[in-house]
Amino acid sequence: MNPVMELGDYLWMTFAAFLTLATFSFLYKDNPLYKIAEHLVVGVSAGYFVIILYYGSLKTQLVEKLYDGQMVYLIPLILGVLMWTRFSKKLAWVSRYPIAIYIGIATGLAIPLEMQTKVTEQLQAMMVELHWGNLFDGGLLNYTNSFASLIIIIGSLAALIYFYFSKEHKGWFGGVATVGIWTLMLGFGASFGFTVMARISLLINRVQFLDQWRITSVGSAHQEGSGSYTAVYILILVGIFGLLAFDLIRTKGKTDTDLT
């Protein structure tokens, strides 16, 4: 990013930095700065989806098709308008018609697709040829060899058995179910670790952004021409921490009811 930027772009960057710090302030507690960011994101997200869905779907899938003379699209238009009968207590039941059609279509679509992607294709992926004579090809930790495939097959079947509750988990059945829960726990642990690291990546990204904002504002010895907006930078930081300090003093020893 070019550290020397137009005032307009710099002010937007400063606003983004303010919102980043305001959101981070939730780590202290729920406070007015966080509430500003929270309420702003609700409104902006809703507005964003209105625009995206209008230009991305409604315009192309309804308005343009009606202009082209495809009058069959009057049916979803009428059904859509019927959804709005929910505004009336007396007529709210009419909105069940479009909901029913929506649910019918979505369910009818979902059944074969889910069966194919989540069941058939998963079973198909497990049906691999095992090379018994060369089970550990490429080493124990090679996840493409037959040993890995065998572990995946045994683990998946054992985990499925763990979820089968119509038979008591005792004897050999209980033993297989135990292997299943061990597999599941290792999988959950791995997924958890992966999620944590994804969040850490986002955190690093936000800290890097704040650092970039600092460089743009205050300047860096390595970046020529930066550092024109030191006053704004200091003002924002003093403002944010001042407001948090004020909130701390204002709410000290008070309950939520006192503050209402």
Place this chain on the structure above:
Amino acid sequence: MKRQIPLALVFIFGWLMLALYFIPLEGAQKVNENMLDWTSIIGIFALALGIWSLITVNLDRIKHKKRDWQYSFITLFGLFGMIIFGLKFGGENSMFQGQESYMFRHFFNDILIPIYSTMFSLLAFFIASAAYRAFRARSALASILLIGAIIVMIRFFPFVAEYTRPVADWILNVPNLAAKRAIWMGVGLGIVATGLKVILGIERAYMGRD
């Protein structure tokens, strides 16, 4: 009228879509695509309900000066600001250039993205405190969970990544895949069972109460 017709509609459209999936004719696929468009269109009209609800709830909070009512102005400002700047009209020299407009892009890049990514990054802190409580190795199963998570986490740690990456990759691609596959199959069968219950009218929660 109020219940029987919706149940019949779900049954008819549900079986129709199921049948269309298995008919490899061009006409059938065309109908399938049209039906998908229908769901999108109905969904967008339903979104309008949600937007209307958002506006009325916030106006009501302002009108009756309910708790934190001042923040409702911010929500409404964000909503209308994004909609107005996202609209496209007035020709090439207009400031309303839809999603290409200066303000719309800045609303997205400098409001939406920073708040969303910071909110998700905040989870790093909360997830860490939750992990402390969940991962205390009080049983063999909790220990397995702990070991799996730690190995995967230190996979990204530059000083030891060279040694931990093969083990972490193996865990992610073998036992993790086995667990995920079992869960997917369970979820898939669950969706099919629930879908059939909906089509056959056994599951009716979507209709709400009279």
